[in-house]
Amino acid sequence: MEGVWGRLFILKLIFSIQGGDFTHAGHPSSEVKKVLKQLDIDGKTIKNIVIALYEAEVNVVAHAWRGTVDVEIDESKITILVSDEGPGIPDIEQAMQAGFSTASKQVREMGFGAGMGLPNMKKNTDELYIESEVGKGTTVKMVNNFS
Amino acid sequence: MSGLPNYHALKVDAAKCIGCTHCMKACPTEAIRVIDGLAVIDHERCVDCGQCHRSCPTQAFYVEQDDLTKIRAFKYRVILFPSIMIGQFPEKYNETQIYSGLKKVGFTHVFEVEQPIQLLLDSVNEYLRNEENPKPAISTYCPAIVRLIQGRYPSLTENLILRKAPHDLAAHFAIERLLLEGAQREEIGLFYATPCIAKIASVKSPVGERESIVDGIVNMNHLYNEVMKVISEVEAEDNSEQRQNLSEEGILWSQTRGESGHFGSRSIAIDGIHNVVRFLERLENDQVKGVDFLELRACDQSCAGGILLTGNRFLTVEKLERRAKRYPSAKDISESTIRVDIEELKQKLVIDSISPKPLFIFGKDRVKAMEKMTRAQRIVCSLPGIDCGACGAPNCHALAEDMVNGKAKMSDCIFLQQMWEDEGKITARKALQNVQKKWGKDRFKADCNKRGRRNEGF
Numbered sequence: 066m067e068g069v070w071g072r073l074f075i076l077k078l079i080f081s082i083q084g085g086d087f088t089h090a091g092h093p094s095s096e097v098k099k100v101l102k103q104l105d106i107d108g109k110t111i112k113n114i115v116i117a118l119y120e121a122e123v124n125v126v127a128h129a130w131r132g133t134v135d136v137e138i139d140e141s142k143i144t145i146l147v148s149d150e151g152p153g154i155p156d157i158e159q160a161m162q163a164g165f166s167t168a169s170k171q172v173r174e175m176g177f178g179a180g181m182g183l184p185n186m187k188k189n190t191d192e193l194y195i196e197s198e199v200g201k202g203t204t205v206k207m208v209n210n211f212s
Numbered sequence: 213m214s215g216l217p218n219y220h221a222l223k224v225d226a227a228k229c230i231g232c233t234h235c236m237k238a239c240p241t242e243a244i245r246v247i248d249g250l251a252v253i254d255h256e257r258c259v260d261c262g263q264c265h266r267s268c269p270t271q272a273f274y275v276e277q278d279d280l281t282k283i284r285a286f287k288y289r290v291i292l293f294p295s296i297m298i299g300q301f302p303e304k305y306n307e308t309q310i311y312s313g314l315k316k317v318g319f320t321h322v323f324e325v326e327q328p329i330q331l332l333l334d335s336v337n338e339y340l341r342n343e344e345n346p347k348p349a350i351s352t353y354c355p356a357i358v359r360l361i362q363g364r365y366p367s368l369t370e371n372l373i374l375r376k377a378p379h380d381l382a383a384h385f386a387i388e389r390l391l392l393e394g395a396q397r398e399e400i401g402l403f404y405a406t407p408c409i410a411k412i413a414s415v416k417s418p419v420g421e422r423e424s425i426v427d428g429i430v431n432m433n434h435l436y437n438e439v440m441k442v443i444s445e446v447e448a449e450d451n452s453e454q455r456q457n458l459s460e461e462g463i464l465w466s467q468t469r470g471e472s473g474h475f476g477s478r479s480i481a482i483d484g485i486h487n488v489v490r491f492l493e494r495l496e497n498d499q500v501k502g503v504d505f506l507e508l509r510a511c512d513q514s515c516a517g518g519i520l521l522t523g524n525r526f527l528t529v530e531k532l533e534r535r536a537k538r539y540p541s542a543k544d545i546s547e548s549t550i551r552v553d554i555e556e557l558k559q560k561l562v563i564d565s566i567s568p569k570p571l572f573i574f575g576k577d578r579v580k581a582m583e584k585m586t587r588a589q590r591i592v593c594s595l596p597g598i599d600c601g602a603c604g605a606p607n608c609h610a611l612a613e614d615m616v617n618g619k620a621k622m623s624d625c626i627f628l629q630q631m632w633e634d635e636g637k638i639t640a641r642k643a644l645q646n647v648q649k650k651w652g653k654d655r656f657k658a659d660c661n662k663r664g665r666r667n668e669g670f
């Protein structure tokens with residue numbers, strides 16, 4: 066975590082995620098939650114952020130090879146960038162549809178792969194942007210405004 | 213006794229505390245610091261779970277209680293106690309003898325609190341049926357858990373079930389019964405025998421209520437000793453009438469799974485505050501799906517593991533399970549034996565609201581809070597990350613937070629001091645003085661008789 070004084074004060078957090086490591090998925094979202102609680106952000110907003118970030122983390126774990134989470138918090142909002150090295154998403158619009166999933170049998174057996182992650186991220190963020198290049202990786206940007 | 217705001221019964225005996233840091237490490241809300249060689253509790257943060265009391269090797273924590281002779285002021289002297297107390301006594305005493313013993317101590321009426329439990333059961337079920345109440349609904353039975361949620365998981369406060377605990381039920385029930393017998397309200401003195409400090413806090417300063425209806429608190433281990441002094445070896449008078457409303461469910465209520473079996477189609481029971489903390493983290497992250505009801509208790513084996521109990525918790529559980537089998541099911545107890553106005557009693561079980569009281573915030577000004585957090589994080593980078601506690605804070609992170617809140621200094625870290633010494637930034641003498649200030653001058657003298665070294669074994 067580090068702070069940067071500019072026109073705004075920005076608090077930064079960085080985490081890395083390992084593909085396939087389901088046991089440790091959830092660490093970044095838990096840490097972000099801790100920080101937001103200390104900042105006295107309201108519970109509803111925190112919940113939205115934690116849900117969206119957790120889904121994004123699990124997507125890296127389930128579908129990609131490795132990734133990073135970059136978090137920037139300023140006075141009025143939180144911006145989260147989850148970028149991974151992985152297979153990428155060929156058709157983002159299709160991937161966004163509720164129920165669409167290419168999750169492997171193995172991933173499904175772990176209770177994931179309902180095709181609800183991306184729709185859930187959409188639902189729980191104020192802004193969601195996805196960029197992806199097949200064979201290289203995916204970057205998801207999420208913004209939540211504080212009330 | 214008026215409801216004091218934020219009352220805590222737990223105190224540290226300065227003559228016994230050796231500043232060993234065990235309690236500081238055990239506390240689930242990081243409420244303890246060692247200052248001048250003594251454990252100091254931050255009462256704002258304390259949730260009364262009793263972990264510190266349990267972890268203390270020198271029994272330095274003691275629990276304040278009311279003077280038992282206070283009961284003499286009342287004509288009707290009622291002792292309210294949870295069923296687990298019966299499980300404390302040696303097998304050779306039956307409940308009739310124990311009840312008689314309580315009367316010899318000076319009480320005129322004896323009430324086990326888990327009766328008539330059907331009322332509470334119905335009331336909670338009614339709450340759960342309301343679709344608007346957030347799921348999973350969390351029991352408010354254990355006051356330490358309620359405070360933990362208000363403070364550490366404020367967003368889950370809305371999941372707390374707005375219903376009171378058995379001791380409230382019994383208090384109202386006892387009053388109504390005695391009024392029927394012709395007593396005047398002011399002639400009735402209610403005393404509660406508590407298994408823990410959490411119940412003390414909740415009785416003395418009830419959540420969401422201005423005043424306590426209980427007139428005094430007695431620690432269960434103290435009352436146990438008093439009864440043991442006078443209890444008769446021979447069979448006593450028949451007092452079974454006072455247990456007419458006691459049921460199997462009531463006797464098991466305070467035990468793990470005592471509530472969860474009755475509520476919702478999917479329910480979970482968790483005991484032990486550190487287990488509860490781990491689960492609540494998940495729940496807060498929305499990673500728990502489809503659960504209707506949560507029974508969460510601060511103590512291992514729930515109230516059988518309360519810090520003011522005398523017996524071994526596993527033996528207590530086993531005894532109570534056997535006892536419960538001799539009692540009828542709650543639904544088989546006829547309403548006519550309750551005798552008081554059931555609807556009115558039920559109304560008294562409703563809590564209006566419970567509000568969050570976040571403990572872990574860096575102040576209301578968001579920018580200032582962000583700045584403080586960043587500074588704390590920078591400080592953590594310089595700390596060794598050993599979490600040794602020699603600074604008087606439970607871990608390096610907590611020390612960093614204390615520093616930005618103006619409650620600690622860099623030099624409190626003994627490792628940093630060492631480095632500064634090496635770099636010639638402070639003298640060896642100054643470094644030693646710093647440590648002596650924190651831990652007391654005599655702390656570092658070789659002395660086989662000093663506190664913590666004389667049969668006060670770990």
Ligand SMILES: Nc1ncnc2c1ncn2[C@@H]1O[C@H](COP(=O)(O)OP(=O)(O)OP(=O)(O)O)[C@@H](O)[C@H]1O
Nearest residue numbers: 124128153160166167168177178179180181182183
């Ligand atoms: N980071 C990613 N890299 C590659 N493909 C991805 C990534 N994120 C999502 N996808 C693709 O989009 C699909 C839909 O994602 P979504 O998160 O909605 O569902 P899911 O991960 O399959 O299942 P669930 O999230 O419900 O466990 C995935 O099955 C996968 O094909």
Ligand code: SF4
Nearest residue numbers: 354408510511515518
């Ligand atoms: S589990 Fe029972 S004894 Fe332990 S703190 Fe909670 S109410 Fe008290």
Ligand SMILES: [Mg+2]
Nearest residue numbers: 123124182183
């Ligand atoms: Mg997904």
